[in-house]
Amino acid sequence: MARTITLIPGDGIGPEVTEATLRVLQAAGAELEWDRHIAGIEAFEKTGQPLPDELLDSIRMHAVALKGPVTTPVGKGFRSVNVQIRKALELFANLRPVESVPGVPARFENVDLVVVRENTEGLYSGIEHEVVPGVVESLKIITEKASTRVAKFAFDYARKNGRKRITAVHKANIMKLADGLFLDCCRNVAADYPEIEFDDRIVDNMAMQLVMRPDKFDMLLLENLYGDILSDLCAGLVGGLGIVPGANIGESIAVFEAVHGSAPDIAGQNLANPTALIRSAVLMLEHIGLGEEAERVRAALQTRLAEPESRTRDVGGQASTTEFTDAVVRTIERG
Numbered sequence: 001m002a003r004t005i006t007l008i009p010g011d012g013i014g015p016e017v018t019e020a021t022l023r024v025l026q027a028a029g030a031e032l033e034w035d036r037h038i039a040g041i042e043a044f045e046k047t048g049q050p051l052p053d054e055l056l057d058s059i060r061m062h063a064v065a066l067k068g069p070v071t072t073p074v075g076k077g078f079r080s081v082n083v084q085i086r087k088a089l090e091l092f093a094n095l096r097p098v099e100s101v102p103g104v105p106a107r108f109e110n111v112d113l114v115v116v117r118e119n120t121e122g123l124y125s126g127i128e129h130e131v132v133p134g135v136v137e138s139l140k141i142i143t144e145k146a147s148t149r150v151a152k153f154a155f156d157y158a159r160k161n162g163r164k165r166i167t168a169v170h171k172a173n174i175m176k177l178a179d180g181l182f183l184d185c186c187r188n189v190a191a192d193y194p195e196i197e198f199d200d201r202i203v204d205n206m207a208m209q210l211v212m213r214p215d216k217f218d219m220l221l222l223e224n225l226y227g228d229i230l231s232d233l234c235a236g237l238v239g240g241l242g243i244v245p246g247a248n249i250g251e252s253i254a255v256f257e258a259v260h261g262s263a264p265d266i267a268g269q270n271l272a273n274p275t276a277l278i279r280s281a282v283l284m285l286e287h288i289g290l291g292e293e294a295e296r297v298r299a300a301l302q303t304r305l306a307e308p309e310s311r312t313r314d315v316g317g318q319a320s321t322t323e324f325t326d327a328v329v330r331t332i333e334r335g
């Protein structure tokens, strides 16, 4: 029986990369039904809610969603729908495998990192207020509970996927209490996984080391803000936001989404690279047990990304979104 997945095409380039992804999944023979929902500005204009209740109910019911990017208004308007979904559904771990893709032009050819970011607290708690005009306070919340559960997630992932080492990233020399607690929780969890090496780095030093020798690292474990920044840096090491997949995972619910935003500068022009969302969908297929279909898509992507003429502009080609998608679909159909 076909599995039903909640689908949020999003806005900006979201609908274009979503359509591309659906075509590829269909070509791969993935038996899926989609429960489509709107979010963000479109939903706000139609329903008064940027994150409609029906959308959250749908994800709770189906336990798995595939999501395109949703624009967050800058400096005003509603709070980020992306952050709200993660908080409402307790999707506490953000997972981003960052791998070099053979043939795709990038600064490095040997990157194989997995970034795990805490998704629910830190400076993203959204607790901000103006103390007096001209002075704003923004609170960073770190809890033992959230730090421990994301650390456990990272170590379990390492164990399941044959990863050898986890590096926790922090600024505990300055934020001795907040980042100190995060680091202590990581250390405590690490003690239960003696087969996995554990060490830590201060975030600024980590940024430098990543751009010099990314091959020296295996998995990174970070609180929210550092994870947001360094995971984009990691995407840049292997060819940019257009190719890196992501997932937000909780106890029983998982939302798969590309790392990139809605890219308004290229929206509606058939220029976007759908690879990041297609690869996020590959993670989704594995998550729901459709390993063969996942492998078909992965292989076809690899073939097409290795050829300059098939690639989109962001990764050194000239192809449009639809031309790239056609090529991937043809490759899958040829078997």
Ligand code: ATP
Pocket: 013, 017, 069, 070, 071, 072, 241, 242, 259, 260, 261, 262, 263, 264, 265, 266, 271, 272, 273, 274, 276, 314
């Ligand atoms: P957000 O704040 O939502 O993350 P942003 O504007 O910071 O949004 P993106 O929307 O991801 O970031 O865009 C950053 C740059 O990367 C833009 O120049 C955009 O065109 C490019 N980009 C992002 N995603 C893609 C993609 N899938 N294909 C091609 N280019 C992309």
